[in-house]
Amino acid sequence: MSIYHELLQKSVGGQLRKGATNEVASSNSVPIRTVQRIWKRAKESETRDVSHRKIKNCGRKRISIDENQIRELPFSQRTNIRSLAFGLKTNPTSVFRLIKSGLIRCNSNAIKPLLKEENKISRLEFCLSMLEGTPHDPMFKSMHNIIHIDEKWFYMTKKSEKYYLLPDEDEPYRTCKSKNFIAKIMFLVAQTRPRFDAGENETFSGKIGVFPFVTHEPAQRSSINRVAGTMVTKAITSVKRDVVRSFLIDKVLPAIREKWPRDDLKSTTQGHI
Known part of the structure; x- marks a missing residue:
């Protein structure tokens, strides 16, 4: 100019x-x-x-990719950047540039259970059973008198564990019979909604208890680890209906009576457990 x-x-x-x-x-x-x-x-x-x-x-021309070209690709070719680039007949760098620009988004897809018509009806009936009030003004139940119970498996240890040690401390020595078959233990957990007073102070945490499925029995023979007769803790490998029933009667119900708020204990034990 x-x-x-x-x-x-x-x-x-x-x-x-x-x-x-x-x-x-x-x-x-x-x-x-x-x-x-x-x-x-x-x-x-x-x-x-x-x-x-x-x-x-001037310069290298950008590779233009049509959106319809991506839509026509099956989802099996869109699992990673390399397979998507191969389906579009371009290089992975161009696909990565499209992702950064927002033209392509990354989605984590979870598989869903196959529900039949009776399954859908039963789920709908359960949702309706959790409503209270008038039909014109329904509200969800507070669920303060409902206890949720579930089981969960945990490994006794890990193959590799991280520890923070002092310079003069020795590294812990951990052993097991097989690193590929580490023993597991199941826990039974009982939980309910916590309670708060008018000042939003917690009066009840809602934690009933965590109960491991283990047994305590004396060792039948001596070994390098212990002598015969020593009490040993062993995991229950087969948790069936009778075992769960005994845990509910012997451990969960006494824990509920011990930790539940006194003013709600009578109404809860009569029909909500």
């Missing part, structure tokens, strides 16, 4: 004076062909635009 304005000052009626092109080229340290090209482009353009055209005509 500075070259063009300088040429305008040296022109009369749209025509350059003799020698004006050489003067402008030498003063701006550019070839004379550059000055002539700028003047010609200004005369041909209605807007007198003499800016360079390198922005769209």
Whole structure:
């Protein structure tokens, strides 16, 4: 633009004076062909635009990918960037650039259980059973008198464990018979909703208890670890209906009577456990 304005000052009626092109080229340290090209482009353009055209005509062209091309690919070819790039016949870097720009989004998909019509009806009936109040103004039950019980397996230890030690401490020595078959233990957990007073202070945590499925029995024979008759804790490997029933009667129900708030204990034990 500075070259063009300088040429305008040296022109009369749209025509350059003799020698004006050489003067402008030498003063701006550019070839004379550059000055002539700028003047010609200004005369041909209605807007007198003499800016360079390198922005769209220079450099490597971006690979354009149509959205319909992605829609036509099966989901089995969209599990990772490499397979998606192979299906689009492009390179993984271009696909990664599309993800960063927001044209493609990453989705974590979880498999859903197959529900039949009777399953859907039973789920709907359960949801309706948790409502109370009038049909025009239904509300969900507070569930303060409902106890949730569930079981969970846990490994006794891990193959690799991290510890923070002092410089003069020795690394702990852990052993097991097989690293591929680490013993597991099951826990029975009972939990309910916590209680709060008017000042939002917790009056009851809702934690009934965590009960491991283990037995305590004397060792039948001596070994390098213990002598015969020593009480040993063993995990119950087969947790069946009778075992769960005995735990509910012998451990869960006494824990409920011990930890449940006194004002709600009678109504709870009569029909909500």
